[in-house]
Amino acid sequence: xxxxxxxxxxxxxxxxxxxxxxxxxxxxxxxxxxxxxxxxxxxxxxxxxxxxxxxxxxxxxxxxxxxxxxxxxxxxxxxxxxxxxxxxxxxxxxxxxxxxxxxxxxxxxxxxxxxxxxxxxxxxxxxxxxxxxxxxxxxxxxxxxxxxxxxxxxxxxxxxxxxxxxxxxxxxxxxxxxxxxxxxxxxxxxxxxxxxxxxxxxxxxxxxxxxxxxxxxxxxxxxxxxxxxxxxxxxxxxxxxxxxxxxxxxxxxxxxxxxxxxxxxxxxxxxxxxxxxxxxxxxxxxxxxxxxxxxxxxxxxxxxxxxxxxxxxxxxxxxxxxx
Ligand code: PBG
Numbered sequence: 001x002x003x004x005x006x007x008x009x010x011x012x013x014x015x016x017x018x019x020x021x022x023x024x025x026x027x028x029x030x031x032x033x034x035x036x037x038x039x040x041x042x043x044x045x046x047x048x049x050x051x052x053x054x055x056x057x058x059x060x061x062x063x064x065x066x067x068x069x070x071x072x073x074x075x076x077x078x079x080x081x082x083x084x085x086x087x088x089x090x091x092x093x094x095x096x097x098x099x100x101x102x103x104x105x106x107x108x109x110x111x112x113x114x115x116x117x118x119x120x121x122x123x124x125x126x127x128x129x130x131x132x133x134x135x136x137x138x139x140x141x142x143x144x145x146x147x148x149x150x151x152x153x154x155x156x157x158x159x160x161x162x163x164x165x166x167x168x169x170x171x172x173x174x175x176x177x178x179x180x181x182x183x184x185x186x187x188x189x190x191x192x193x194x195x196x197x198x199x200x201x202x203x204x205x206x207x208x209x210x211x212x213x214x215x216x217x218x219x220x221x222x223x224x225x226x227x228x229x230x231x232x233x234x235x236x237x238x239x240x241x242x243x244x245x246x247x248x249x250x251x252x253x254x255x256x257x258x259x260x261x262x263x264x265x266x267x268x269x270x271x272x273x274x275x276x277x278x279x280x281x282x283x284x285x286x287x288x289x290x291x292x293x294x295x296x297x298x299x300x301x302x303x304x305x306x307x308x309x310x311x312x313x314x315x316x317x318x319x320x321x322x323x
Contacts, residue, residue, distance in 0.1 A: 023304040025297070027071030027320045029139070031117060031312040035208050036060060036079045036103045036195060039137055048204035049275055050282045052314055054080055057103055061110040068274040070320045074115040076164060077103055079124055079210045086127040088134055090147040093125040094154050109158040111251055117191060118155040119178070120148055121167035127208075130211040131167040139221055145172045149179040156185040164247070166193040166219040177242030191270060192243035195231035195257050198222035201250045201276030208275065231257045232264055239267050245310065250274040252299060255306040262307025270310035271303040278314040 010020055028038050035054040037044065042056035055063060064075060085092040091151040092098050100118060109170050121131040122144065128134045132144030144167065152163045153176075163180075165172050180188050198219045206212040223230050233248050243282050246265065248258045249272035261269050281299070285292035303311045313319070 001281075002153075007010070019174075019244050023052065023301055025300055025319070025323045026175050027316075027323075028073070028313055029304070029318040030072055030319070031074045032047060032311060032316045033076045033078065033312055033314060034060065034063070034097060036077060038082070038099055040186045042281075046204065047210045048207045048279050050279075050286070051318075052278070054208060056098075059105045060103060061106050064107050064111050064114055068111045069316065070315055070317065073318060074117060075107065076117040076211060077107075077117050078119050078205075079103065082209075083127075083210075086125055088127055088153060090122045090125050092135050093122060093147065095149045096154055096157070098154075101154060104155060104158040104160050115160065117162035117164050118160045119321050120152050120155065120163055120165040122134060122147065122151075122287055123211045123213075124165075124209050126211075127284070128215065129211055129248070130175070130239070131218065132169055137215065141169050141171070143256050144169050145148065145175045145193055147303075148172050149175040151194065152176040152188075152190075153179050153183055153185065156180060156183075158186045160188070162189040162245075164191045164193065166196060166249075168193070168218075168223070171241070173238045173241035173243050185258065189244045190242060191245040191247060192235075192238040193272070194235040194238040194243060194246040195248045195254070195261065196222050197225045199225060199250050199256065199274070199276075201253070201274045203280045217294065220265035228260065231262060233266075235261055235265055239265060242265065246268055247272055247312075248308070250277060251303060251311075252277050253306075257301060257304065258306040268309050270312060271308035273299070273303070273311060273313040273315070276315065293318075297322060 037054045039056040043059050044054045046052050104116050106116050123131045128140050146148040177212040247266045248254050251273040253272045259270055294316040
């Protein structure tokens, strides 16, 4: 009680504040998402993600060396493929010489110790822009899970360390885990997007990959953002099915969910600060309305405080230069 206790004593100078600081940020905390395209010496701007690029695999090769030199040791890969290669079966997703499979090998050649994580979902490969196989306007669960398990195996065969299913089909973690075990990929890590919401924050990402749904929305598979308990149900099931790391997505608007998972499950919790979150700060900073660097760092700390031990963020490269 005041004046016996004065809270400001513990805030009186920077040294004492540093001594008592509960959280820190390090390059080890970050996953860098990367967008890959075919071609030579291609580095394409993404309109709604200023400062972010799609790159061809030769550019990728030198880029990952730069990331490694900054202390960034994990990348999460997404590919943009031409419409002509898209269908309703994920044919290109399981092509051993597909863009994703080649990108994985490129990185492993350039920086062998880089942790390569791959997005597993059909949307970049789907003529309907959906994460699964479509029939009569419905997204089929079990046939999709079948393809996803083959896709995950082909990523592991190409050299991926971590498989990151972002599709939200039921039972996909179990099927992927079983398939990896059968084929002796016993050390492949599964990082499940276990609590992935049907969010409006993914817009810029869908621009980046031209992967917006061709009809309807993703609400029959991604979670309703009005719900909280559902995140725990999804996550517990994914862990039972064999997920090693679980993820909450988007990030900032879902810090409550990160904390719920941190308090209720033992698996490491990752947060994905998504494209819309990146775009908002870039836009406000460009207008001179917010201090870009200070807000960026504040937001990244909020993930740590909420309970995330891993942060996937488009700010990783900018952030490591400041911490
Ligand atoms: C694909 C996928 C999406 C994102 C990551 N993986 C888009 C979606 O589900 O529509 C979004 C990432 C971002 O917005 O940064 N399933």
